[in-house]
Amino acid sequence: xxxxxxxxxxxxxxxxxVMGVLMRRNAIIIFMCVELMLxxxxxxxxxxxxxxxxxxxxDAAGAQIFVFFIMVVAAAEVAVGLAIIVMVYRKSQxxxxxxxxxxxx
Amino acid sequence: MxxxxxxxxxxxxxxxMASVVTILLIAFxxxxxxxxxxxxLMMCLVVFATxxxxxxxxxxxxxxxxxxxxxxxxxxVIIFCVLxxxxxxxxxxxxxxxxxxxxxxxxxxxxxxxxxLTISQHFISLFIGxxxxxxxxxxxxxxxxxxxxxxxxxxxxxxxxxxxxxxxLFGMALIYMEAGSMKFSGIAEKLPQVSxxxxxxxxxxxxxxxxxxxxxxxPFHLWAADVYQGSPTPVTAFxxxxxxxxxxxVLLRFAQTIHLQQYPLxxxxxxxxxxxxxxxxxxxxxxxxxxxxxxxYSSIAHFGYLLVAFLPGNEAGxxxxxxxxxxxxxxxxxxxxxxxxxxxxxxxxETLDIYTGLIWRRPVVATILAISLFSLAGIPxxxxxxxxxFVLSAGVQQAVWLPLAVLILTSVIxxxxxxxxxxxxxxxxxxxDVMQKTVHxxxxxxxxITLVVLAGMLFxxxxxPGLVLQGIRLxxxxx
Numbered sequence: 001x002x003x004x005x006x007x008x009x010x011x012x013x014x015x016x017x018v019m020g021v022l023m024r025r026n027a028i029i030i031f032m033c034v035e036l037m038l039x040x041x042x043x044x045x046x047x048x049x050x051x052x053x054x055x056x057x058x059d060a061a062g063a064q065i066f067v068f069f070i071m072v073v074a075a076a077e078v079a080v081g082l083a084i085i086v087m088v089y090r091k092s093q094x095x096x097x098x099x100x101x102x103x104x105x
Numbered sequence: 106m107x108x109x110x111x112x113x114x115x116x117x118x119x120x121x122m123a124s125v126v127t128i129l130l131i132a133f134x135x136x137x138x139x140x141x142x143x144x145x146l147m148m149c150l151v152v153f154a155t156x157x158x159x160x161x162x163x164x165x166x167x168x169x170x171x172x173x174x175x176x177x178x179x180x181x182v183i184i185f186c187v188l189x190x191x192x193x194x195x196x197x198x199x200x201x202x203x204x205x206x207x208x209x210x211x212x213x214x215x216x217x218x219x220x221x222l223t224i225s226q227h228f229i230s231l232f233i234g235x236x237x238x239x240x241x242x243x244x245x246x247x248x249x250x251x252x253x254x255x256x257x258x259x260x261x262x263x264x265x266x267x268x269x270x271x272x273x274l275f276g277m278a279l280i281y282m283e284a285g286s287m288k289f290s291g292i293a294e295k296l297p298q299v300s301x302x303x304x305x306x307x308x309x310x311x312x313x314x315x316x317x318x319x320x321x322x323x324p325f326h327l328w329a330a331d332v333y334q335g336s337p338t339p340v341t342a343f344x345x346x347x348x349x350x351x352x353x354x355v356l357l358r359f360a361q362t363i364h365l366q367q368y369p370l371x372x373x374x375x376x377x378x379x380x381x382x383x384x385x386x387x388x389x390x391x392x393x394x395x396x397x398x399x400x401x402y403s404s405i406a407h408f409g410y411l412l413v414a415f416l417p418g419n420e421a422g423x424x425x426x427x428x429x430x431x432x433x434x435x436x437x438x439x440x441x442x443x444x445x446x447x448x449x450x451x452x453x454x455e456t457l458d459i460y461t462g463l464i465w466r467r468p469v470v471a472t473i474l475a476i477s478l479f480s481l482a483g484i485p486x487x488x489x490x491x492x493x494x495f496v497l498s499a500g501v502q503q504a505v506w507l508p509l510a511v512l513i514l515t516s517v518i519x520x521x522x523x524x525x526x527x528x529x530x531x532x533x534x535x536x537x538d539v540m541q542k543t544v545h546x547x548x549x550x551x552x553x554i555t556l557v558v559l560a561g562m563l564f565x566x567x568x569x570p571g572l573v574l575q576g577i578r579l580x581x582x583x584x
Contacts, residue, residue, distance in 0.1 A: 037271035044278040103331040
């Protein structure tokens with residue numbers, strides 16, 4: 001398959017993620033959208049790794065290793081992020097981010 | 106890769122061990138004081154290790170790292186900052202939280218992330234370093250979960266940092282597609298063929314978004330004031346100094362390796378960001394009544410100034426940027442140290458009312474705050490003045506006139522709000538001071554001494570910059 005398909009799909013997924021982060025008000029949905037963006041990047045990385053391997057580059061597997069790093073970091077981020085969301089919920093019985101407006105001058 | 110190549114990484118290995126040692130100390134239920142002292146000694150060990158490996162520099166550890174003089178310089182500044190911040194943390198957390206020990210694990214991990222950024226020359230190490238820094242920072246910001254809206258600040262930083270790292274990755278993927286390499290030098294080789302491709306430029310643009318977010322540059326600055334205000338004061342000092350030094354170091358290395366400054370489009374984008382940061386930061390700070398928020402907006406403006414040193418992309422610019430970062434971090438550390446000292450168990454000392462007439466009640470502390478504000482404003486005889494002067498002279502060499510003009514004009518605006526705070530310090534005292542009894546005299550005294558030394562350094566660097574400049578040049582030659 002030509003690599004353009006992957007690029008197109010990834011950009012669409014990434015944009016859906018950005019839209020979700022900007023427009024949704026539920027902290028957990030926002031977090032899911034960030035994950036969607038990271039996975040769009042993973043898809044892109046794997047596609048490009050294949051593309052460069054086909055073009056004869058020997059170090060193209062590096063991009064696939066990068067994907068594993070991204071997965072691990074995303075898991076770490078979710079672990080800390082969900083802990084913070086739980087604290088938000090305990091404090092205000094809601095995960096709506098509109099209530100977070102108390103920090104101002 | 107052989108074992109000889111591991112030797113230049115020794116300081117970073119010790120830094121990573123510091124957090125493991127801290128975990129073990131907590132497992133053996135040792136006291137806060139023991140952990141604090143051990144952490145201090147570990148950081149001193151990192152400094153000694155850097156000194157020990159100096160002869161092996163510069164050394165490349167392919168493909169991820171390069172340890173050269175520039176990296177050693179920025180790592181040195183980072184370690185210096187974490188030593189001071191660790192000291193401030195003791196009195197701050199001892200008063201507030203029953204269990205402040207895990208704080209040090211996160212502090213050392215975040216420092217490791219920033220240190221890795223200074224030596225990275227590959228997208229993987231850049232990403233790992235940046236995430237090590239940000240994930241530790243999420244927890245650090247929300248550490249005092251029951252007070253001061255810390256959770257709200259943590260949540261804001263979490264969402265925006267996660268968003269920006271997704272942008273960073275997307276940019277990396279696009280650049281990898283065009284260049285076929287994730288190593289900075291590999292990208293530099295392919296650059297002449299791909300520099301006009303739209304996907305490559307888009308990738309570069311999204312990376313600029315992520316870096317701009319980390320450095321709190323306009324228009325990605327919206328988190329800064331809230332996070333500065335909501336997080337514990339030592340953590341605010343950490344975000345303002347270490348996290349930004351690390352990010353700026355990696356931006357500098359990326360730009361140097363791929364010769365970013367030879368593209369007029371990139372120069373234009375960075376000029377716009379620098380100019381808007383200087384203007385917006387200074388204007389938003391004008392009406393602030395909260396010292397932490399004021400420092401947040403002033404740091405936005407200061408990184409705008411720093412970008413002016415980054416724009417020329419020459420040797421003088423790098424030197425000026427390194428000098429600026431050193432002067433700026435000493436200044437901010439002394440300002441946040443004063444806030445830490447004045448904060449009581451119930452209240453952060455952040456509203457300006459608390460500072461009314463401080464000079465009559467606690468003359469030493471007030472003088473230190475006044476000196477650091479003078480340095481931020483760039484008054485002669487302080488380090489901040491010379492830092493700005495070197496930035497200006499680096500900019501004049503390459504004739505970037507518009508950002509320079511904005512720098513000078515906005516510095517004058519900046520003078521207004523720094524002097525307003527100093528004016529408050531000298532006002533007539535309304536509130537009688539409730540002198541609290543100090544819980545830990547030894548750490549209080551050492552914090553006092555550190556603050557006095559920092560203020561002294563501001564004067565010393567401001568009057569005799571020769572030694573510091575010589576040191577910076579010596580380090581930068583090792584590449």
